[in-house]
Amino acid sequence: MTTTITIPAIKTHARLDAIQPAKRWGGSRQDVWSIINEAAAASPVQPFVNMSQGYFGWNPPEFIREAAKQALDQFDCNRYAPTKGRLRLREAISETYSPLLGRRLDPATEIAVTTGANEGMLSVWMAFLNPGDEVILFEPYFDQYLDDIxxxxGVIRCVPLHPPSKGDVEVSSxxxxTIDFPELERAISRRTKMIVINTPHNPTGKVFAREELQCIGDICVKHNLLILSDEVYDRLDYAPFTRVATLGPEIQQRTLTVCSxxxxFFCTGWRVGWVIGPARMIETIATxxxxxxxxxxxxxxxAAAVAYEQSLQNGxxxxxxxxxxxxxxxxxxVFQELGLPYSDPEGxxxxxxxxxxxRIPRRYPFPPHIQARKRDFHLAWFLIMELGVAAIPPSEFYSAEHAHLGENYLRFAVCKDDGILDLAKDSLRGLAPYINKS
Known part of the structure; x- marks a missing residue:
């Protein structure tokens, strides 16, 4: 006997419309990266110079590229790697960073290799945050932190880095x-789980002073908080650089350091990073x-293992x-020529x-999605459409409460060939007629 099953007609589109994104995405605005890149693609100015994103304008060094080519012919490299990372790389990281941290890192238990520093931080947050746990970020922050947390x-709590008092009239370091430490302590609640530090800092270029890190560390010990230290720019420090994990055993035992x-090695597309921390925490992060x-x-x-090994010798x-x-x-x-102040980066x-x-001309025709944003988005759009130079508006790296602190700034990435930098400088000289001289 054959059974016939009748499926009632449904209104397909109505049903699909009822399927909505998760709440964490449902209210999201368009991200700054796609806004700037789409605008850059539509710019009428040529040649165009994109100084917005921090991708390098040159290839990785030959010694790491050659190591990658050789690794592709190595049978064991093409299988699944151990979850914590290939032992040779963990040993190379240990040899490189043990002297910098003042103690020997155990490559078997205190290092986890991750798929980029970003995934390393996501692994930290997935490992330690329960729903409702609070994470304190210093503003401006790298915007990827938000969605990952x-x-x-997790729940974000923001504490601003206060801009230089004369940052609008003169070059400043x-x-x-600066951090208002009473303000930082007021941001801590019974739900606070972690403070995130980024040093050298994106986008300000600040290298947190030893005294600042000691205060943050002491606060974390006092309130029993974890520290996530994002140190991906640690090899580009132009001022004395302190690693928070070196500030005593109590601070070290609660610190997770992420690098890239x-x-x-100028190979951001490879997506290799790592996390250093106490063994019991690394075990959970690896999971x-x-x-x-x-x-x-x-x-x-x-290839990264070879690069770290060689970098200990080749300068x-x-x-x-x-x-x-x-x-x-x-x-x-070019900014000195134009009389435009900037924050001189320490890293x-x-x-x-x-x-x-x-001074942007009155009634300049901004599209609605730009018009609705802060002044730095207007500045970024103006530079793209009139001068052919792209930069990032940093108000995107703030909570709504503090976004005004960044609205007169733009962030430029200088990790480009000198010819590109010179082309950008020539284009930016076109700002001269729009600068208020009074």
């Missing part, structure tokens, strides 16, 4: 972006990493630091320029 169920092979992506590509891990770190500092100086010459490869003196 929220995906893990990025060290003048991509930032270290989260296992469930997020299982493991990180083996050939790139092997690569000091050469890189000097090269990037020269690029920063070269690029900022990294971004420079924040204050454009409060720039």
């Amino acid at each position: 929220q995906m893990a169920g 990025s060290s003048e972006w 092979v991509g930032k270290h 989260a990493h296992l469930r997020i992506c299982y493991c990180t590509p083996g050939p790139f891990q092997e 690569f770190w000091s050469q890189t630091r000097e090269m990037m500092r020269q690029k920063m100086t070269r690029f900022c010459e 990294g490869y971004f420079v924040l320029v204050n454009l409060s003196k720039v």
